[in-house]
Amino acid sequence: GESVGLHLPTLSVQEGDNSIINCAYSNSASDYFIWYKQESGKGPQFIIDIRSNMDKRQGQRVTVLLNKTVKHLSLQIAATQPGDSAVYFCAENINLETSGSRLTFGEGTQLTVNP
Amino acid sequence: KAGVTQTPRYLIKTRGQQVTLSCSPISGHRSVSWYQQTPGQGLQFLFEYFSETQRNKGNFPGRFSGRQFSNSRSEMNVSTLELGDSALYLCASSLETGDNSPLHFGNGTRLTVT
Numbered sequence: 139g140e141s142v143g144l145h146l147p148t149l150s151v152q153e154g155d156n157s158i159i160n161c162a163y164s165n166s167a168s169d170y171f172i173w174y175k176q177e178s179g180k181g182p183q184f185i186i187d188i189r190s191n192m193d194k195r196q197g198q199r200v201t202v203l204l205n206k207t208v209k210h211l212s213l214q215i216a217a218t219q220p221g222d223s224a225v226y227f228c229a230e231n232i233n234l235e236t237s238g239s240r241l242t243f244g245e246g247t248q249l250t251v252n253p
Numbered sequence: 254k255a256g257v258t259q260t261p262r263y264l265i266k267t268r269g270q271q272v273t274l275s276c277s278p279i280s281g282h283r284s285v286s287w288y289q290q291t292p293g294q295g296l297q298f299l300f301e302y303f304s305e306t307q308r309n310k311g312n313f314p315g316r317f318s319g320r321q322f323s324n325s326r327s328e329m330n331v332s333t334l335e336l337g338d339s340a341l342y343l344c345a346s347s348l349e350t351g352d353n354s355p356l357h358f359g360n361g362t363r364l365t366v367t
Contacts, residue, residue, distance in 0.1 A: 170353040181257075181343050181358035182296075189353060227296065231353065239350055240286070240309050243296035 150250045157218045159247045161211040161228035168230035172241070173202060173213045175224045182227060185213070215249075223251045254280060257359035259344050265365045271332040274362045278325050278346030284308075285327040286356060287319060290341040299342075302327055303350040331364075339366045 151157050163171070169190040174182035188195045188202045188211075195202050201214040211228050225248050229241040258277040266272050278285050286309075287299040298311040302321035319329040325346075331338055341363050345356035 172355055174358075179360070181345075181360045184355045184357055187353075187355050229296075239353075240298045240301060240311065241288075241296075241356060242298070243288075245295055 147245065148248045148250070150252060151218050153218060153220060153251055153253050155218055157213075157215040157222070157249060157251075159213045159215075159226050159228075159249065161213075161244050163209050163211060163228070163230045163244075165230060165232060165242070166206075166209065167232050168242075170231040171202070171204060171211050172229045172231065173200075173211075174227045174229060174243075175222075176227065176246070177224045185226075218249075218251050220251045220253060223249055225249070257344055257346050257357055259342075259359040259362050261362060262360070263363045263365075265367065266334050267367055268334055268336060270334050271330065272334060272364060273328055273330050274342055274344075274364075276327045276329075276344030276346075276359060278327070278344075279357055282346035282348055282357075283325050284347045284350040285321055285325060286345045286347075287327070287329050288343045288345065288358075289313075290343055290361070291339075296343070299329065301350065308350055334366045336366050339364060 172187040173185040176182045186197045186200050186202050188204050193204050199216045203212045225246045227246045228244045260275045284303045286301040288296050290296045301309040305321045316332045321327045341361040343361045345358045347354045347356050
């Protein structure tokens with residue numbers, strides 16, 4: 139079946155560095171993409187989203203890039219902090235007007251920030 | 254504004270039993286979705302409810318069911334529990350359905366089946 143996959147299961151960075159987490163998706167019908175952060179013992183926390191009619195969106199210290207040509211999504215975190223250590227998931231959404239919507243999640247990337 | 258609330262936080266059940274999990278969405282959110290999270294399978298979609306109607310269903314057996322009430326609160330039920338049902342069950346809510354609005358998740362119910 140179609141899936142959203144991540145290139146790296148783990149990423150280790152130094153505090154203050156920029157982090158880039160990548161994601162590949164395979165469903166060309168997906169029109170909405172979301173990045174989530176999940177800390178131990180908690181549910182996924184919404185970070186940023188992007189619609190398929192955009193190729194870049196910026197938030198506070200985060201930027202999401204969407205390349206529809208190669209079906210690639212990335213999350214950039216500027217000046218990474220220890221509090222950014224978590225598992226990051228990308229998710230794609232196919233909205234079906236008649237049957238609602240559902241998220242398909244990637245496998246997750248464990249980001250570790252070293253002080 | 255309070256977030257998505259799930260109860261209970263932890264549950265231990267025995268094979269063959271049934272379990273009911275509860276979810277209160279963010280105030281004003283009308284769509285509620287359920288996901289199962291396991292180390293082996295990751296996050297998998299169970300079902301979505303909107304206006305008390307199931308709008309979408311994932312690839313889970315009929316032992317997994319749910320419902321939504323008029324106040325948008327939702328419950329999911331798993332009957333005849335199996336060891337493989339041990340997982341973190343996550344509820345998420347959004348304003349509407351099919352409108353590309355972000356899902357906001359609760360902290361889940363950790364179910365252990367022994």
